[in-house]
Structure formats: C-alpha cells, structure tokens
Amino acid sequence: MDFTYDDEQQALREAVRGLLATTYADHETRRRTVADEPGFDRALWGRLAEMGILGLPFSEDDGGVGAGPVEIGIVCQELGRVLAPEPFLASVVHAGGLVASLGLAEQRADLLGRLSAGEVVLAAADTSPGGRWASRADGVRASVSDGTWTLDGVADPVVGGESADVLVVTAALPDGGTGVFVVAADDVSRTGYAAADLTRAASVTFDGSAATPLGEAGRDAGPSIATISDLTRIMGANQALGVMQSQVRATTDYLKSRKQFGVTLNAFQALTFRAADMYVELELAHSMVDWATMTIAGGDRDVVADAADRVGLQIARSGRHIGQEAIQLHGGIGMTAEYAVGVGTAHLEVLDQWLGNGPHHLRRLAERVTDHDLVEAI
Amino acid sequence: MQLELSQTDREFRDRMRETFTTKVPQEIRDTVLEGRHLTRDQIVESQQALNAEGLAVPHWPVEWGGQDWTDLQRHLWHEEMQRAGVPIPLAFNASMIGPVIAQFGSEEQKERFLAKTANLDIWWSQGFSEPDAGSDLASLRTTAVRDGDDWVVNGQKTWTTLGQHGDWIFTLVRTDTEVKKQAGISMLLIDMTDPGVEVRPIELIDGGYEVNEVWFSDVRVPGDLLVGEPGGGWTIAKFLLGNERVGVAPVGATKRALATLKTTAADQLDDPLVRARIAELENDLLALELTALRVVAHSSDGEPHPASSVLKLRGTVLQQAVSELALDLAGPASLASRAEDDSPQEGWARRTAPTYLNLRKASIYGGSNEIQRQIISRTILGL
Numbered sequence: 001m002d003f004t005y006d007d008e009q010q011a012l013r014e015a016v017r018g019l020l021a022t023t024y025a026d027h028e029t030r031r032r033t034v035a036d037e038p039g040f041d042r043a044l045w046g047r048l049a050e051m052g053i054l055g056l057p058f059s060e061d062d063g064g065v066g067a068g069p070v071e072i073g074i075v076c077q078e079l080g081r082v083l084a085p086e087p088f089l090a091s092v093v094h095a096g097g098l099v100a101s102l103g104l105a106e107q108r109a110d111l112l113g114r115l116s117a118g119e120v121v122l123a124a125a126d127t128s129p130g131g132r133w134a135s136r137a138d139g140v141r142a143s144v145s146d147g148t149w150t151l152d153g154v155a156d157p158v159v160g161g162e163s164a165d166v167l168v169v170t171a172a173l174p175d176g177g178t179g180v181f182v183v184a185a186d187d188v189s190r191t192g193y194a195a196a197d198l199t200r201a202a203s204v205t206f207d208g209s210a211a212t213p214l215g216e217a218g219r220d221a222g223p224s225i226a227t228i229s230d231l232t233r234i235m236g237a238n239q240a241l242g243v244m245q246s247q248v249r250a251t252t253d254y255l256k257s258r259k260q261f262g263v264t265l266n267a268f269q270a271l272t273f274r275a276a277d278m279y280v281e282l283e284l285a286h287s288m289v290d291w292a293t294m295t296i297a298g299g300d301r302d303v304v305a306d307a308a309d310r311v312g313l314q315i316a317r318s319g320r321h322i323g324q325e326a327i328q329l330h331g332g333i334g335m336t337a338e339y340a341v342g343v344g345t346a347h348l349e350v351l352d353q354w355l356g357n358g359p360h361h362l363r364r365l366a367e368r369v370t371d372h373d374l375v376e377a378i
Numbered sequence: 379m380q381l382e383l384s385q386t387d388r389e390f391r392d393r394m395r396e397t398f399t400t401k402v403p404q405e406i407r408d409t410v411l412e413g414r415h416l417t418r419d420q421i422v423e424s425q426q427a428l429n430a431e432g433l434a435v436p437h438w439p440v441e442w443g444g445q446d447w448t449d450l451q452r453h454l455w456h457e458e459m460q461r462a463g464v465p466i467p468l469a470f471n472a473s474m475i476g477p478v479i480a481q482f483g484s485e486e487q488k489e490r491f492l493a494k495t496a497n498l499d500i501w502w503s504q505g506f507s508e509p510d511a512g513s514d515l516a517s518l519r520t521t522a523v524r525d526g527d528d529w530v531v532n533g534q535k536t537w538t539t540l541g542q543h544g545d546w547i548f549t550l551v552r553t554d555t556e557v558k559k560q561a562g563i564s565m566l567l568i569d570m571t572d573p574g575v576e577v578r579p580i581e582l583i584d585g586g587y588e589v590n591e592v593w594f595s596d597v598r599v600p601g602d603l604l605v606g607e608p609g610g611g612w613t614i615a616k617f618l619l620g621n622e623r624v625g626v627a628p629v630g631a632t633k634r635a636l637a638t639l640k641t642t643a644a645d646q647l648d649d650p651l652v653r654a655r656i657a658e659l660e661n662d663l664l665a666l667e668l669t670a671l672r673v674v675a676h677s678s679d680g681e682p683h684p685a686s687s688v689l690k691l692r693g694t695v696l697q698q699a700v701s702e703l704a705l706d707l708a709g710p711a712s713l714a715s716r717a718e719d720d721s722p723q724e725g726w727a728r729r730t731a732p733t734y735l736n737l738r739k740a741s742i743y744g745g746s747n748e749i750q751r752q753i754i755s756r757t758i759l760g761l
C-alpha cells in the first residue's frame with residue numbers, strides 16, 4: 001500500500017506540466033483557443049503525440065506506450081490544472097478505450113496507432129438526446145444488409161465530436177443488445193456547439209451512415225461499454241482534481257493579495273475558515289481519486305465500477321463546494337469569463353454532467369448499500 | 379502508487395484481527411459495539427489484555443514497551459482495534475502522558491511511571507483546561523509557587539474527563555507570572571490523593587458524568603514531579619496536543635457504528651432516503667480513511683502531518699453525522715432514553731438520543747474544529 005508517485009511518474013508530471021505551460025501559461029490563451037476552430041490547439045496535440053502522451057493507455061502492439069492508469073491520471077490532472085481544452089479524455093481515454101477493449105487486432109493497430117501518432121482524433125458517440133449515462137444505446141440503431149452495416153439516429157452530446165475524424169458509436173443491434181461501430185466523420189452530419197466551459201461538443205445525425213463493427217459483428221458489447229465508461233469516469237475525476245487544485249491555490253493567493261477595508265482579505269476569519277473547508281474537500285477528493293485510480297490495476301470490473309461510483313460522488317460533492325466557494329471568495333472577478341476561476345467551475349460541471357453526476361452515483365451506491373457490511377478501503 | 383497491502387502487512391493485519399478478537403473479552407467488545415458504557419474495570423481489563431500482548435502502546439519508544447512498526451502498521455493496529463470493538467487504550471495514558479514522559483521526562487520519572495502507565499495501573503487525567511482557559515489554553519491561571527524543593531499548587535481545572543477514576547493528573551500550571559504567558563507554564567504530575575485535591579462531577583446533557591472540575595488548594599507537589607524544565611510546559615503541551623489530534627478521529631469505530639445500524643434498523647432499509655444517507659456516509663468515511671492512509675504515508679519523524687487537522691475536523695463531523703442518522707432511525711423510540719431497563723423499546727434506539735447529544739463534544743475537545751480550521755488556514759494555506 002503506497003500513495004506516493006515514483007520518480008518516473010513525477011518526471012512525467014513535470015514534463016506534461018512544462019509542455020502545457022508553454023501553451024496555456026495564461027487563461028487568455030485558453031480563451032482564444034476555445035473560440036477558434038477546432039476548439040483546441042492542434043500544435044499542442046501534435047507535441048503531446050510526440051511525447052507519447054496520446055498513446056499512453058494503449059499496448060505497444062497497438063502503437064501505444066502501454067503505461068498504467070496512474071500515468072494516465074497524472075496527464076488528466078495536469079490538463080485539468082490549466083483547463084486545457086484538448087480532447088484527451090474524450091478521444092484517448094474514452095473513444096480510444098472502446099477501441100482498445102473491443103477492436104480486432106487490425107482495428108486496434110490502425111485506429112490506435114494513428115490516434116497515438118496524432119494523425120486522427122476520435123470521439124465516442126454514446127449518448128442520445130435526453131439520455132443519461134446508460135451503457136445501452138437507444139438513440140442510434142444499427143441495421144445490417146448483405147453484411148453491410150449502417151446506422152440511423154442521433155447522438156448528442158458527443159464530446160469532441162465536432163472536429164473528430166472518426167466516431168466510435170454505440171448503437172442498438174437488430175437482435176437486441178448494444179454494438180459499437182466505427183464511422184468516418186464524413187458519413188455523418190453534425191452540428192457543433194460549445195459547452196458551458198467552452199469546450200466543443202456536437203450533435204451527430206446518422207442517416208444510413210456506413211459503419212464498421214468494432215470487434216465481432218452483432219455481439220452485445222454492453223459490459224465493455226460500461227467498464228470503459230467507468231474508467232473514463234475515474235480519469236475525469238483526475239482531471240477535476242487538477243481543476244480543484246488550481247481553484248484552491250488561486251483562492252488562497254487572492255485572499256492574501258486583495259485588499260478591502262484597508263487590509264488583505266485573509267484578515268477576515270470568516271473567509272480563511274471557508275478556505276480551510278475548501279482545502280478539506282480537496283484533500284478528501286484527492287484521496288478518493290488516487291484510490292480509484294489504483295483500483296484499475298487490479299483488473300476487476302466490479303471493483304472498478306464501484307470505485308467509479310465512489311469517486312464520482314466524491315468529486316460531485318467536492319467540486320460543487322470548491323467550485324462555488326472559489327467564485328464567492330473572489331467576488332465579482334470570479335464571475336468573469338476572462339478569469340480562470342469561474343471557468344474552472346464550469347469545467348467541473350461539464351465533466352460531472354458528461355461522465356456521471358452526484359445523484360446518479362449516489363443512486364447506484366444506495367442500491368448496493370446492503371451488499372456489504374463495511375466498505376473496505378484495501 | 380499501489381493499493382494492495384504487502385504480504386507482511388497482510389499477515390500483520392490478520393494477526394491484529396486474531397489477537398483483538400481472542401484476547402479481549404467478548405463482553406467488553408459487545409459493550410463497545412452496542413454503544414453501551416464501559417466500567418472502569420472493563421477499561422482497565424481490556425488495556426491490560428492488550429498490554430500483555432504488547433499492543434497497548436506500540437507508538438512508544440521500543441525500550442518502554444513500544445513496537446518497531448511502520449506508520450502503516452500502526453494505522454492497521456488502530457483500525458482493526460476499533461473494528462473489533464476493542465476499547466482504544468486510555469488516551470490520557472497511551473497517547474498523551476506516556477509519550478510525553480518518554481520524550482521529556484527524567485530517567486527517574488520514566489522508571490517510576492511508564493510501565494504502570496502502559497498497563498493502566500495508574501489512571502491518568504488531563505488537567506489542562508480551566509474555566510477561563512479553553513481554546514486560549516496559554517492564558518491558564520492555576521499557579522505553582524516554589525517552596526523549598528516543592529511546588530505549592532492553587533487553582534481550578536475543569537472538563538477533566540473521567541477524573542473520578544483518576545489516580546494521577548498531569549497539569550499545566552503557571553510557575554512564572556513575570557514572563558510572556560507561554561513561557562511561564564510548566565507541567566506538573568500530581569497525585570490525586572494528595573491533600574487539597576478535590577474532584578467535583580459535572581453532569582452533561584446526556585445525563586452522564588464523564589467530566590469533572592478539579593480544585594487545588596495548597597497542594598504540595600515534590601519538585602521531582604515537574605516534567606522537563608520549569609517554563610518548558612508549553613512546548614510539551616504542543617507536542618501532546620499534536621499527538622492528540624492524530625488519534626482523535628475514530629474512523630474505524632464510526633464505520634463500525636454505521637454498519638451496525640444496517641442490522642439494527644434493517645426494517646427501514648427499503649426506504650430509498652435511508653439507503654442514500656447510508657451510502658453517502660459510507661462514501662464520506664471511505665474518503666476520510668483513505669486520507670488517513672495518505673497522511674500516514676507522508677508523516678515523517680513522528681511529527682504530525684499538518685493535514686491531520688483534516689482528519690480531526692472531518693472525523694468528528696462524520697462521527698456526529700452517524701449519530702444523527704441513528705437518532706432519526708430510532709424516531710419516537712429514542713424518547714425512552716431514560717426509561718427503566720424493562721422498557722419495551724429496543725436498547726439501541728434508546729441509546730441514540732444520549733449518544734447524539736454526547737458526541738457534540740467531539741468538535742469541541744482535542745482542539746475545537748474552529749481551531750483546526752485555523753491550523754489549516756495558517757499552517758497549510760499560509761493565510
């Protein structure tokens with residue numbers, strides 16, 4: 001049992017932090033980047049590929065680096081710290097995760113190889129309009145005729161879907177169950193939009209779109225879809241942790257520098273106590289994130305599913321607390337789009353509503369409350 | 379980063395589980411698990427059983443009965459003990475005065491007190507707080523004036539937990555009124571049977587008598603019972619209070635209490651609101667336990683990690699929250715808390731109101747939760 005990062009992990013963090021700092025040294029750059037096509041920095045994406053970051057989760061046979069969950073989590077935390085809009089979570093962790101888990105060897109080598117090299121961007125289309133975190137597809141239907149598969153229906157929100165080259169789509173199979181398909185972006189129509197945190201998503205319409213089954217055609221992929229969602233939930237929590245760390249730091253710095261009534265704000269105990277409570281929430285979230293990330297290495301689906309719910313609930317609670325207090329303790333400046341703190345609060349909310357919010361995870365945990373006596377940490 | 383316990387630590391945990399459940403009488407453990415009150419004799423019996431196994435004071439120096447364990451092993455010891463319903467060794471002895479004497483005491487004091495303190499042959503009380511010195515402990519006014527080789531003590535301590543059982547009391551007293559308030563404080567060990575010591579009980583809101591006032595009128599204390607140097611009491615107090623903060627969040631016991639509610643109030647578990655409250659608390663406790671493990675992993679040289687304030691703050695809040703849930707689950711049955719033993723209401727339900735009321739103390743003592751916020755905002759956040 002060990003909660004410390006080893007030297008290599010520490011070096012990875014430094015390297016990613018250093019690279020991101022060259023692009024997102026200030027919030028203004030992020031603002032300009034999200035306002036422009038494609039909503040992230042392609043040059044930075046290319047450098048992430050060169051560093052091997054985009055191939056971290058994938059095996060060397062598939063063109064990746066074969067790193068573990070802790071390393072992937074480190075990258076997500078660093079992206080979160082600067083609110084980087086690059087679609088690492090959507091493209092590499094989520095869509096790439098589906099390909100790695102379900103794809104045939106050639107599909108993996110092709111798609112993951114090109115993804116790792118920064119040549120294609122993937123996006124996972126797994127949510128129907130009004131849908132809520134289901135591993136069963138209902139918004140998109142798959143049909144097969146003469147061995148050729150096509151898809152019909154709408155997926156929305158597709159995070160990172162506006163500029164993705166390839167979509168990884170969950171669709172209801174003709175004989176029941178949910179399959180996963182690869183669709184070229186040229187074969188769909190899509191409408192892009194900005195989410196509350198100004199990262200890009202899309203509404204994607206499939207109208208007889210040509211689709212290639214990922215893995216064995218016609219087989220139900222429900223359990224794998226659920227597991228990849230759980231992994232993405234945990235990595236999303238890593239990203240949220242990075243956001244919260246920045247918010248707590250920004251808030252304490254602000255209390256030390258902002259003057260009102262002739263003194264810096266940290267003269268007011270009502271405020272320093274609230275900062276202390278933010279720190280408590282941050283530490284609790286940090287512990288849960290590290291723990292949930294570590295459960296992945298054990299390879300037990302049920303354990304990971306449980307960890308995803310637990311960290312999801314914790315992040316929802318801590319994120320609301322820290323995100324709201326960060327704005328409140330900054331006063332008016334926290335409300336502005338030009339200041340990172342409030343945008344961080346928007347990002348936390350987008351992550352949660354995309355990957356699973358507090359009530360969702362709480363409901364699932366509540367259903368299982370009688371399955372155990374004590375919750376075992378180790 | 380790695381989650382599994384090593385083979386050694388797993389065996390260690392199994393050994394703890396085995397020892398706790400076989401060496402400490404079932405009746406004592408049931409009393410703890412059901413949230414009933416322990417008698418003085420039960421507390422002594424339990425600690426002596428642990429001490430016989432070398433498990434009462436593992437965090438002391440090895441030469442005085444401690445164990446050469448890792449921080450993680452100490453954590454496992456603490457958690458498994460609570461899980462098994464074994465009473466935690468009396469904090470005043472095991473976590474407070476024992477480590478103080480081992481660190482600051484004279485050889486003579488060590489020989490005289492440490493073994494008996496570990497074995498609870500001496501029951502210690504903590505005489506720090508006074509009516510006008512609570513959070514601002516350094517403003518204390520009980521005085522000790524030199525007279526030949528002795529000190530003559532006058533004044534009043536209060537909130538002395540279980541002082542009615544106390545054999546000895548470790549006190550902070552003012553030995554110098556001329557200097558800065560912290561610099562004039564010393565620690566004196568006082569035999570509670572000495573003439574001039576008087577213990578008066580205080581009734582608390584749960585109807586119990588666990589705290590007392592302790593009055594000192596011209597109590598003569600031999601000079602060799604001062605710990606460390608005259609004027610060194612404040613340094614010792616800070617050392618002691620730092621240790622107190624670490625041990626004070628009973629995560630294991632709170633987890634156990636919550637799990638027990640799932641059995642005692644099983645008939646209410648089809649209520650989704652009840653399930654949600656339990657699930658939320660279980661998650662909060664998991665986050666806290668993991669934080670304790672992280673803090674343990676980072677604490678060096680036995681210095682408390684500043685984040686131990688997080689454990690105290692959050693641990694007491696969750697301890698209180700579980701007691702609130704218990705009270706809500708008990709409902710009208712909780713009114714019968716002071717009914718006779720033949721009450722038709724279930725025992726667990728009758729205990730919920732006093733327990734809820736009693737546990738309000740947890741966020742006041744051991745450095746109130748406001749003081750913990752102050753430590754976090756100053757020491758950690760630099761505010």
Ligand SMILES: Cc1cc2nc3c(=O)[nH]c(=O)nc-3n(C[C@H](O)[C@H](O)[C@H](O)COP(=O)(O)OP(=O)(O)OC[C@H]3O[C@@H](n4cnc5c(N)ncnc54)[C@H](O)[C@@H]3O)c2cc1C
Binds near residue numbers: 589
């Ligand atoms: C059940 C129980 C058992 C105890 N056992 C012992 C014992 O065995 N031995 C012993 O020596 N003492 C014991 N204590 C005393 C305990 O340590 C004190 O109660 C504690 O230090 C708080 O002091 P106070 O009660 O005087 O409250 P005060 O210090 O007067 O505080 C009143 C309120 O003001 C807040 N406050 C105080 N200062 C500040 C500040 N600077 N900023 C913000 N808020 C502040 C406090 O948090 C509290 O909410 C016990 C207390 C209780 C309730």
